[in-house]
Amino acid sequence: MADPLLEIADDLYALPLADFTPARDALAKEHKADKQLAAGIKGLRKASVAAWVVNLLVRRDPDQVDQVLAVGEALRDAQENLDATQLREFTKQRRQLTASVTTTARRMAREEGVRTTQSVADQVEATLTAAMLEPDAARAVRSGLLVTALAATGLGDLDLSGAVALPDALGFSATARPAPAPDPSQRPQLHVVPDPDADEKARAAADERLAEARSVLKEAEKEHRATRRSVEKLQARTLQVQSEIDELRSRIAELEGTLEEVDDELGEAEAAQAEAEEAVEEARAEMDSARAARDRL
Known part of the structure; x- marks a missing residue:
């Protein structure tokens, strides 16, 4: 790795999110003899939570990330020759892939002690989608030096200014770093020199x-309020539907009683009809007999 700043950045952005700022400041002080390098180190921005999760995924499982990027490249190459049905199917497959990889990334972050909200997960998935849609976004993701999440439409309008730690990040590939062993002594460490301003920087x-914790809490509370409102609406709807069911059952019981009464009345009416028909037949017979007797006179 020829560029020392890229090498240092590769190490820094592999650190746990909470360790980034103190390690960066200590390294800038360590390299103060080289003013240009020290200024470059000091200028490295801390990644957002979503960008850090993507950077973690790139280092923990680069093969899976390369697979995602390869699928994106294949889809871009084939897009012009696909009909609408094929495009819909490939879009569905792309979403399934990015959702699956996002789940993996969230698990890795959880193993590092970082909880990801749904909002962060959405940004991670949007970044992976951008990497599948845009070649420059793919290079930015593979660098492992993201500082913000990405979003793209696939129309070539992606703006990467400020999205990566260094302009030279595009074309750079992050160093693979398997999950550290449980023994903390096996965890990669950056060498730092004693810092007289350590207390102030620690504060x-x-x-x-x-x-950051307040921001995460605010987002979590927002999600909680939304889910609570959803539950309350569904509870109210459940009560309403149950009330409608009770009314219908009461109406059915009432109609069943009415049906029994009508059946009884129908039976009586049919019996009366039979008697009336019999009386009509008897009356006709009597009339015919009377007519015959008259004709004989």
Whole structure:
């Protein structure tokens, strides 16, 4: 790796999210003799949670990421020759793939002690989708140096300015880093020098962590309120439907009683009809007999 800043960035963006800022500042101080390099290190921005999750995925499972990018490239090559039905099917498959890989990335983040909200998961999936739709987004993702999530329409209008830590990130591939062994001593460590401003920086890092935790809490509370409203609406709808069912059952019982009464009345009416028909027949017979007697006179 020829560029020392890229090498340092590759190490920094592989760190747990909470360790980034103090490690970056310590490294900038360590390399203060090289002012240009120190300034470059100091200028490295902390990744958003979603970008950090994607960077983690790229380093933990680069083969899976390469597969996603290869599928995206194949789809882009084939897109012009596909009919509408095929495009819909490929779009469905692409969504299934990005959703599956997002689930894997969230699991990896959870193993690192980072909880991802649904909002963060949506940004991770949008970033993977952008990487499948846009070649530049694919290179940005593969660099493992994302600082923000990506979003693309597939129309070539993606703006990557500020999305990666360094302009040279495009074309760079992050170093694969398997999950560390349970023994903390086996975890890759950056060498830092004693820092006289450590306490102040630790407080700043703590403030940053607190602000991030508040942001996560706010997002979680927002999701909780939304789900609670959904539950309340469905509970109200359940009560309404149950009330309608009770009314219908009451109406059915009432109609069944009415049906029994009508059946009884129908039986009586049919009996009366039979008697009336018999009386009519008898009256006709009597009339015929009378007519015959008159004709004989």
